[in-house]
Amino acid sequence: MQRIWVLLRLAAALGVGWRFGWAWGAATLGLHAAVLAFAFVQLRWVNRPAPAWGQLLRAWVGEVVASELAFSWRQPWREWAEPDHLPAGATQGVLLVHGFSCNRARWNGWMRRLRAQGVAFVAPTLEPAFGSIDAYADDIEAGVQRLKALTGRMPLLCAHSMGGLALRAWWRRHGAGHAEAPRVITLGSPHQGTRMAALGLGVNAAxxxxxxxxxxxxxxxxxxxxxxxxxxxxxxxxERAMLPGARARRLDGVGHMGLVHSDEAWQLVQDALTSSLSTPRRI
Structure with a gap:
């Protein structure tokens, strides 16, 4: 679907450029950025306290880049550019869970960096794309088991957006089968729901x-x-992204997709991996 969308956008831009001039064709490609601008402006009235205009501008610029990278390149064409990494002798593992209308390529940047560090990782593509979030629990459990079998310990679980809810659905179904609770990091997950889900399609959006x-x-x-x-x-x-009882960490000037690209999120992963070294492996 995302490949078709990319090709349709390019075809529309070429058509407009051919008929009305290439400047208008380029402007057609920029419609996505204009829609994003409206989405950020309305946050001045939705959130209290309201984010500053400078923060919104910085977040919008970063989000244009992050969303184009995800939806126009990585997810349509590079889903398996970074395969799961399960090196022999690995002592740490990370499970990466993507969000709504995404696939495992959402994590390509992180997977490349984890591979360079020698950290094992598994990143499933959750399917059906618009099915129930409960349907993803078994795929998550399979990834957890692969990493536990390799490293002898529970992996670090990282999730973006809807992926945080998928982890909670997994814990409801499979948590009793694990002797230890995982360390979990969620990035922009709608733990208390989001009003924007009313615009989404599928069971998971509902x-x-x-x-x-x-x-x-x-x-x-x-x-x-x-x-x-x-x-x-x-x-x-x-505040809907905060799970009651969890440790809330605020990032300013960053949009939804940009959270995965933030230095703060990556540093939190590094800190979690470092702290896990003090936990003995289960052999």
């Missing part, structure tokens, strides 16, 4: 709506860091 019965029955997890931003154009109002 589950993410504010006040959904499914979300109300979803359990929490015991060891979670929630990264959130008042400039999140997808999960808002902003």
């Amino acid at each position: 589950q993410m709506r504010q006040g959904s019965a499914w979300l109300a029955q979803l359990p929490g997890m015991p060891d979670v860091d929630c990264l959130w931003t008042p400039c999140d154009q997808i999960v808002n109002p902003a």
